[in-house]
Amino acid sequence: MVNEIGYLGTIGGCRVIIDQLDSMVDLPCVRVLTDLATDCSVLPGVEVVVISRGDEEHEAKAISALTGKGFVELHSYPLTEADAEKLLNELGIDASNKKVVTIAKNLLNLELIARIKEKNTSFDFSAIENEIDLWDHYVKALLASESKGEELLAAVTELAREAINSEDGSVTVNIPMGRAVIRLRSWGIIVREYGRVYRFRHEKLQDYFYAWDATERCLMPPDVLSEINKHRSMNILDWMRRIYARDSAELYARFLKGAFDVE
Amino acid sequence: MGRVEGVNTTKDAINRWSPSYVLLVGIAAGFPDNKAALGDVLVSSLVVDYELQKISDDPTWWDKLLRRQPKSRENYRFQPYNADTRLLQAAQNFITVNWTARITTPRPVSGKPTARFGPMATGDKVVARRALVDSLLRGWPKLIGLEMEAGGVASACFQSPKRPGSFMVRGVSDLADNNKGTDSVEQWRAYAAEVAATYAISLLSSGPLPIEAAASEFKRHTDHALQNPRLQIPGLQKSIRRNEIEEVEDQLGLGMSVVLTGEAGTGKTGIGQMLATAARSAGKEVLLLDARLVEHVNDEAQLRNTF
Numbered sequence: 227m228v229n230e231i232g233y234l235g236t237i238g239g240c241r242v243i244i245d246q247l248d249s250m251v252d253l254p255c256v257r258v259l260t261d262l263a264t265d266c267s268v269l270p271g272v273e274v275v276v277i278s279r280g281d282e283e284h285e286a287k288a289i290s291a292l293t294g295k296g297f298v299e300l301h302s303y304p305l306t307e308a309d310a311e312k313l314l315n316e317l318g319i320d321a322s323n324k325k326v327v328t329i330a331k332n333l334l335n336l337e338l339i340a341r342i343k344e345k346n347t348s349f350d351f352s353a354i355e356n357e358i359d360l361w362d363h364y365v366k367a368l369l370a371s372e373s374k375g376e377e378l379l380a381a382v383t384e385l386a387r388e389a390i391n392s393e394d395g396s397v398t399v400n401i402p403m404g405r406a407v408i409r410l411r412s413w414g415i416i417v418r419e420y421g422r423v424y425r426f427r428h429e430k431l432q433d434y435f436y437a438w439d440a441t442e443r444c445l446m447p448p449d450v451l452s453e454i455n456k457h458r459s460m461n462i463l464d465w466m467r468r469i470y471a472r473d474s475a476e477l478y479a480r481f482l483k484g485a486f487d488v489e
Numbered sequence: 490m491g492r493v494e495g496v497n498t499t500k501d502a503i504n505r506w507s508p509s510y511v512l513l514v515g516i517a518a519g520f521p522d523n524k525a526a527l528g529d530v531l532v533s534s535l536v537v538d539y540e541l542q543k544i545s546d547d548p549t550w551w552d553k554l555l556r557r558q559p560k561s562r563e564n565y566r567f568q569p570y571n572a573d574t575r576l577l578q579a580a581q582n583f584i585t586v587n588w589t590a591r592i593t594t595p596r597p598v599s600g601k602p603t604a605r606f607g608p609m610a611t612g613d614k615v616v617a618r619r620a621l622v623d624s625l626l627r628g629w630p631k632l633i634g635l636e637m638e639a640g641g642v643a644s645a646c647f648q649s650p651k652r653p654g655s656f657m658v659r660g661v662s663d664l665a666d667n668n669k670g671t672d673s674v675e676q677w678r679a680y681a682a683e684v685a686a687t688y689a690i691s692l693l694s695s696g697p698l699p700i701e702a703a704a705s706e707f708k709r710h711t712d713h714a715l716q717n718p719r720l721q722i723p724g725l726q727k728s729i730r731r732n733e734i735e736e737v738e739d740q741l742g743l744g745m746s747v748v749l750t751g752e753a754g755t756g757k758t759g760i761g762q763m764l765a766t767a768a769r770s771a772g773k774e775v776l777l778l779d780a781r782l783v784e785h786v787n788d789e790a791q792l793r794n795t796f
Contacts, residue, residue, distance in 0.1 A: 303755060
């Protein structure tokens with residue numbers, strides 16, 4: 227494969243972009259992909275870009291393997307406050323609530339705000355206090371704007387569980403395609419890969435819906451780890467922690483204890 | 490190594506890598522009868538396995554006429570395997586004066602290697618006897634040389650359901666005669682090995698293989714990754730402009746490779762998509778690879794097979 231890329235590099239140039247490296251945690255494919263990236267980086271006419279989150283220890287490890295081989299690390303930043311404010315105004319949203327502006331600096335949050343606004347033009351964004359609030363309102367907007375909102379929510383949480391446990395994060399929907407799937411596509415929550423194979427538009431959405439459902443079922447960390455792969459659990463547990471912290475002191479305490487008890 | 494090892498190794502390689510082509514590169518004995526000299530490169534148009542033989546005491550008509558005791562005779566039942574047509578034609582049209590300049594091992598005697606094309610004999614024997622060469626040439630007069638693994642390699646390729654093309658390049662390290670093993674011949678081994686390797690690398694670098702297949706597979710994969718564009722927010726007229734794209738382009742322009750980091754939701758995937766689109770607009774091939782789709786792979790071969 228490196229030879230093929232190398233040859234393409236010599237006959238007009240080739241750009242290799244590897245996205246979502248952080249999603250793989252400690253799997254062997256991280257080494258395969260970082261090896262591919264470093265091998266290609268020395269080939270004439272070949273440009274290499276690797277995209278990854280970099281906060282967690284395992285992410286930093288993969289990144290340092292690349293920077294150690296001469297890769298330059300650049301950062302993708304949230305929007306500036308001024309840009310977020312401007313975009314909120316463009317969406318017709320009052321940007322006087324600075325908390326909303328701060329939340330909207332994250333593009334995924336901005337997209338959720340836009341989706342809520344799209345479905346409910348009179349939605350009052352001034353009530354939003356933090357990111358969890360926004361995502362909660364997003365779920366409520368989903369419920370309120372759909373005649374069978376509960377059915378939709380059940381479908382999306384089921385899809386999230388399937389996607390998290392599938393090998394590549396995709397899910398295969400049944401034929402005939404249920405109404406819920408069609409509506410979830412319309413909301414931009416899932417996107418079609420091929421034929422009947424779908425994927426959550428953003429992994430964070432998938433994790434949130436699973437975490438939301440898990441907190442509705444009062445699951446604790448050991449329960450979660452028995453349902454899903456360990457390497458996919460980190461962001462989900464963080465969402466659950468934040469949801470419990472907001473909703474119930476007792477469940478939050480139990481959750482923290484459970485988190486300390488698991489390996 | 491021999492033909493049996495050649496079969497086993499090639500079968501393992503085919504099962505493991507699913508290659509489209511199998512190249513056998515190394516050293517061999519050359520036949521001066523067909524102009525092969527020490528240090529030349531032999532490109533096999535056909536591999537002729539001579540190990541299948543009928544050994545009998547049956548009298549010939551001449552024995553019968555002379556009423557004499559028949560001699561034990563070995564009748565070759567040559568088993569030929571064609572070289573891959575695409576690679577052979579590419580080699581025949583491979584006219585470049587520079588490939589020999591890449592050889593770093595000193596040539597024992599002044600001169601330049603010449604590429605010789607023709608059939609090559611293959612069998613399990615290390616041959617240092619001219620008589621065997623003569624008997625092979627009687628059966629197949631255009632043989633340019635002899636070696637020990639190609640029969641196995643070609644047979645494994647031929648019998649594999651994947652049918653990869655097989656092709657052989659050999660450097661002449663001896664002439665299959667009594668001088669084999671002498672210092673004056675042994676000194677050619679390292680040079681001959683490098684001649685063959687350099688020729689094979691130069692030939693492949695000239696682009697004879699259908700690289701369009703890889704380009705088309707990468708394109709299909711990238712098209713798929715671009716079908717759900719990010720950085721587009723419902724209700725906004727334009728995509729959100731990201732300065733990071735220019736920063737990445739600047740570094741790439743300086744010949745650096747880049748790792749782009751950032752927290753979830755800061756638009757990294759969208760930036761990747763924009764970088765892919767920009768490269769395509771500039772006429773470059775692009776491979777935009779979502780790591781989640783190859784989570785199961787353990788090595789580069791498995792990664793290649795996912796396309």
